[in-house]
Amino acid sequence: MAAAASPIKVDAQTDQLISHAAHFLKRSKKEVVDIAIREYIENHRSEIQTAVSQALRQLDGSTASSVALLTGMSRDELDELGGFSKTD
Template sequence: MTTITAPIKVDAETDSRISHAAHFLQQSKKDFVDAAVREYIENHRADIEAGVRDALLKLDGSTQSAVALVTGMSAEELDELGGFAK
């Protein structure tokens, strides 16, 4: 597995929890967060896959559908703002 440096930001309380848990499990913070994220994703895989399927159903290949999905705006709302060339 290739390792890259990609900093994430968490609030002070979460950082403290990560630090304590990693310390008492005798792991680095990096290793602890890596394991925690992997476990979380595995435990929520069905929800994540359902979200992906739902998003794909909303996309029809148009710019409008992509913008609607990203912004959460309806096609009507986008049309009110000027819409997209057909």
């Protein structure tokens, strides 16, 4: 299955860095970005795993827990705004 291409946007300075790296490494910009992202994720894998684990511990299957996680609001803050029914 072929991977779908998804455009990403970077600022002009980052684009220039990517262009220079691609030129001097004799690679395409796409290859440079692909390699850089894969290396970054590998180097930060434990941080990513910790964040995912923390997020999963916050979810209890309710709408309220999902909204709290997505918004960064506490359950008390959500309740102040009207909250959710016990079935949500």
